[in-house]
Amino acid sequence: MNTRAVKALAPGATIGILGGGQLGRMLALAAARLGLKCHILCPDPQSSAFEVVRRATVAAYTDNGALDRFARSVDAITYEFENVPADAARFLAARKPVLPDPAVLATTQDRLVEKTFISDLGIATAAFASAATREELDAAVAKIGRPAVLKTRRMGYDGKGQATIGDGTDLTKVWRDIGGHPAIVESFVPFEREISVVVARGGDGAVACFEVTENEHRDHILKVSRVPAAVSPVVAVEARRIAEAIAAAFDYVGVLAVEMFVVPDGAGHAVLVNEVAPRVHNSGHWTIDGASVSQFEQHIRAVAGWPLGKPVRYGRVEMINLIGAEVETYTQWLEVPGAAVHLYGKGAPRPRRKMGHVTRVFPEPAS
Amino acid sequence: MNTRAVKALAPGATIGILGGGQLGRMLALAAARLGLKCHILCPDPQSSAFEVVRRATVAAYTDNGALDRFARSVDAITYEFENVPADAARFLAARKPVLPDPAVLATTQDRLVEKTFISDLGIATAAFASAATREELDAAVAKIGRPAVLKTRRMGYDGKGQATIGDGTDLTKVWRDIGGHPAIVESFVPFEREISVVVARGGDGAVACFEVTENEHRDHILKVSRVPAAVSPVVAVEARRIAEAIAAAFDYVGVLAVEMFVVPDGAGHAVLVNEVAPRVHNSGHWTIDGASVSQFEQHIRAVAGWPLGKPVRYGRVEMINLIGAEVETYTQWLEVPGAAVHLYGKGAPRPRRKMGHVTRVFPEPAS
Numbered sequence: 171m172n173t174r175a176v177k178a179l180a181p182g183a184t185i186g187i188l189g190g191g192q193l194g195r196m197l198a199l200a201a202a203r204l205g206l207k208c209h210i211l212c213p214d215p216q217s218s219a220f221e222v223v224r225r226a227t228v229a230a231y232t233d234n235g236a237l238d239r240f241a242r243s244v245d246a247i248t249y250e251f252e253n254v255p256a257d258a259a260r261f262l263a264a265r266k267p268v269l270p271d272p273a274v275l276a277t278t279q280d281r282l283v284e285k286t287f288i289s290d291l292g293i294a295t296a297a298f299a300s301a302a303t304r305e306e307l308d309a310a311v312a313k314i315g316r317p318a319v320l321k322t323r324r325m326g327y328d329g330k331g332q333a334t335i336g337d338g339t340d341l342t343k344v345w346r347d348i349g350g351h352p353a354i355v356e357s358f359v360p361f362e363r364e365i366s367v368v369v370a371r372g373g374d375g376a377v378a379c380f381e382v383t384e385n386e387h388r389d390h391i392l393k394v395s396r397v398p399a400a401v402s403p404v405v406a407v408e409a410r411r412i413a414e415a416i417a418a419a420f421d422y423v424g425v426l427a428v429e430m431f432v433v434p435d436g437a438g439h440a441v442l443v444n445e446v447a448p449r450v451h452n453s454g455h456w457t458i459d460g461a462s463v464s465q466f467e468q469h470i471r472a473v474a475g476w477p478l479g480k481p482v483r484y485g486r487v488e489m490i491n492l493i494g495a496e497v498e499t500y501t502q503w504l505e506v507p508g509a510a511v512h513l514y515g516k517g518a519p520r521p522r523r524k525m526g527h528v529t530r531v532f533p534e535p536a537s
Numbered sequence: 538m539n540t541r542a543v544k545a546l547a548p549g550a551t552i553g554i555l556g557g558g559q560l561g562r563m564l565a566l567a568a569a570r571l572g573l574k575c576h577i578l579c580p581d582p583q584s585s586a587f588e589v590v591r592r593a594t595v596a597a598y599t600d601n602g603a604l605d606r607f608a609r610s611v612d613a614i615t616y617e618f619e620n621v622p623a624d625a626a627r628f629l630a631a632r633k634p635v636l637p638d639p640a641v642l643a644t645t646q647d648r649l650v651e652k653t654f655i656s657d658l659g660i661a662t663a664a665f666a667s668a669a670t671r672e673e674l675d676a677a678v679a680k681i682g683r684p685a686v687l688k689t690r691r692m693g694y695d696g697k698g699q700a701t702i703g704d705g706t707d708l709t710k711v712w713r714d715i716g717g718h719p720a721i722v723e724s725f726v727p728f729e730r731e732i733s734v735v736v737a738r739g740g741d742g743a744v745a746c747f748e749v750t751e752n753e754h755r756d757h758i759l760k761v762s763r764v765p766a767a768v769s770p771v772v773a774v775e776a777r778r779i780a781e782a783i784a785a786a787f788d789y790v791g792v793l794a795v796e797m798f799v800v801p802d803g804a805g806h807a808v809l810v811n812e813v814a815p816r817v818h819n820s821g822h823w824t825i826d827g828a829s830v831s832q833f834e835q836h837i838r839a840v841a842g843w844p845l846g847k848p849v850r851y852g853r854v855e856m857i858n859l860i861g862a863e864v865e866t867y868t869q870w871l872e873v874p875g876a877a878v879h880l881y882g883k884g885a886p887r888p889r890r891k892m893g894h895v896t897r898v899f900p901e902p903a904s
């Protein structure tokens with residue numbers, strides 16, 4: 171296992187964060203608890219993360235002048251989203267430590283490269299095949315069979331750039347629906363449940379996994395996470411082993427999330443990796459209230475070269491996303507005993523936009 | 538019971554906070570969780586709270602121009618410390634809602650007025666007498682007896698402006714030691730333990746008490762808080778009743794802390810009020826990690842006109858202050874399983890300065 175030396179920042183040091191959404195916001199709030207400052211760079215002047223830091227830069231990721239000033243003002247750099255342009259990451263990495271290593275992005279920004287990387291580690295995924303062109307799509311579907319899922323290789327999240335291929339699906343139409351971009355075809359997985367593991371890895375190679383989380387999606391967007399997941403100990407151990415193996419293979423520094431399917435497999439169950447997110451993840455939001463150290467703090471600790479925390483979970487936890495107009499229910503949630511309400515300060519609710527979340531912890535002794 | 542109508546702020550509204558220390562900082566972090574913005578005003582350009590907000594004003598509390606601009610930029614105003622100059626509070630209250638009502642400060646800024654107020658509610662305190670002058674000091678000590686404690690009426694905290702009067706104490710010397718300011722003499726209380734109650738009260742008169750906290754001071758500064766306190770149910774009920782009665786008597790909006798002594802009293806125990814803090818309080822810091830809604834969030838909710846939370850406690854909790862150079866132990870605390878480390882971003886540690894705290898939650902089912 172390789173490790174990369176990460177210089178420990180002193181309290182009061184500044185971490186630069188690329189991206190100003192709710193993940194950047196919660197990273198900055200976690201850094202503040204630890205006495206670390208953040209400087210956030212984002213092209214959107216309305217970024218909700220700007221409100222919780224002293225220093226914010228509105229600039230395009232292609233604005234090298236702004237990136238250079240940003241790099242000079244910080245001690246280390248991280249990001250809240252996986253689609254950081256490779257050029258920007260390289261430009262910044264030449265000036266200040268960028269963690270996790272931007273090389274990870276080259277893998278996770280492309281579904282085909284990511285799936286191949288995971289397969290090559292001997293970790294199971296749904297069967298997949300490249301569909302770089304309309305012609306290759308025919309061959310891929312012939313190989314994978316139906317039902318299958320067509321996904322663009324790049325820039326897909328929350329169900330964007332995806333289409334289902336059923337028995338009667340016209341391949342020319344779905345190809346057009348996803349914009350004719352290079353894609354992959356994945357075998358449709360009749361999963362029993364969706365789970366994820368949020369794993370933190372330090373520059374010293376230390377690893378700390380949060381417990382396996384069970385996720386419920388609605389309309390391709392995470393709606394509810396529950397911890398612990400209703401899976402067997404064998405599945406839980408396997409899920410954590412997979413997440414740790416992927417983090418180690420990337421020589422990763424920071425927090426990484428692995429989304430997996432649990433499928434019935436003869437007498438037992440198998441775990442298939444669906445997706446890797448090289449960042450803090452919505453399915454880890456429960457850790458803010460439900461554990462002594464959150465995913466956001468683990469990420470900040472890793473980037474700052476501080477030791478990872480050893481989180482204790484406070485009980486059974488449920489996290490509910492407030493999506494779009496659902497955010498208006500916050501007034502009701504404020505009254506629910508034990509409910510921890512989080513609003514992201516995003517302004518007007520748009521459909522499918524993540525506006526906040528609620529965590530409910532049902533305390534029980536640590537296991 | 539009077540109540541004052543507090544207009545509910547919309548998410549995205551701005552709360553102005555007077556004072557930029559760690560309490561203001563943690564108030565701003567709590568507001569951020571709820572999607573509310575904060576604008577902090579403090580004369581100290583190095584205020585640690587400035588780092589966690591977008592808008593900060595460096596100005597004296599006597600700078601009416603700055604206060605006017607501050608008031609225009611916010612939707613409601615609160616404060617992190619009880620020594621807000623009365624003129625500033627009045628100036629601001631003429632422009633925007635200031636909560637809790639500045640009238641409370643007139644009482645709590647003066648130990649004699651505060652103790653009299655509490656006594657008049659029929660709530661027990663240590664015996665006390667005014668020592669406005671050197672001559673009155675003789676009469677006060679004659680009345681109260683020795684041992685006693687001499688305290689300046691104004692501006693005392695963390696043991697500042699206090700002196701013990703023992704059998705052989707020269708009254709002229711102690712009078713000089715405390716600067717010859719108007720003072721009170723209090724009977725020395727041979728307490729069994731020190732406790733506090735943090736109570737939140739909304740503009741609608743709703744009240745939510747956190748559980749009784751047991752406090753251990755070292756050198757007059759809070760060192761450790763433990764919840765639940767090792768007191769009988771009778772004492773716990775009495776302590777909460779007292780805190781709620783004081784909040785109601787003030788027609789208070791926000792969070793208020795009452796420090797009390799538990800003293801053996803014949804077959805049982807009695808509770809004597811030591812001090813009232815019209816603000817969030819160090820002995821309530823455990824609520825950030827140990828409960829679903831923190832004292833800071835309760836205060837923000839009350840000021841914002843939102844319903845108070847119904848906090849669930851996650852287990853037995855211990856909070857340890859990191860004072861002065863003790864902050865350097867943070868690297869060790871980072872490694873302790875279950876420890877939640879908080880650093881206030883205050884720069885160089887000076888003796889007696891509160892630099893951070895650590896919370897340890899030992900999960901157990903909610904009672």
